[in-house]
Amino acid sequence: LLHTIYLMFVFLSTGPTVSGLLVKGEVGQNITVPCFYRVKTEYDITSVCWGRGACPSSKCSRPIIWTDGWRVTEQYHTRYVLKGDLLKGNVSLTILNAQEADSGTYCCRVEIPGLFNDETTNLQVVVERGDRMVFCANDIGLSCFCSAPGSASEASFTVSTWPSVSVSEAPETVS
Secondary structure, three states: OOOOEEOOOOOOOOOOEEEOOEEEEEOOOOEEEOOEEOOOOHHHOOOEEEEEOOOOOOOOOOEEEEEOOOOEEEEOOOOEEEOOOHHHOEOOEEEOOOOHHHOEEEEEEEOOOOOOOOEEEEEEEEEEOOOOEEEEEOOOOOEEEEEOOOOHHHOEEEEEOOOOOOOOOOOOOOO
């Protein structure tokens, strides 16, 4: 049985992106971490595990999800799912509602019979806070603009009236 892991390189203008072995996305998005193996016949279908951290010499450390190749057999958190067609070798991991804490190394291990035959891939996931803009206005003509590109320390708050008066400050937290 010959199995090969395939990585899918996806470049999207919006949403999560995969570049080499790096997957980037934003907080709150669903992020898919790609992993594929070749399935020509039903005899090629095999078990796969996903874990946090680099792939060890066997199994998955800090396991997230396991499949026997036909269905998910173990799932350690409901935010980690396999949405691909398992029977065609698509064992890509989807992280639902990604958080910054989801950043780190992920291991995809396709278990191949025999000693040290497993196919492994380590992928780095980076989950970043997205830009947030809030525009508001009320009946008395007060308007405000709030932006938080990157982090709360870069946030600004501007109050404008007629004639234009501007006040800027960096709030401690931005929600």
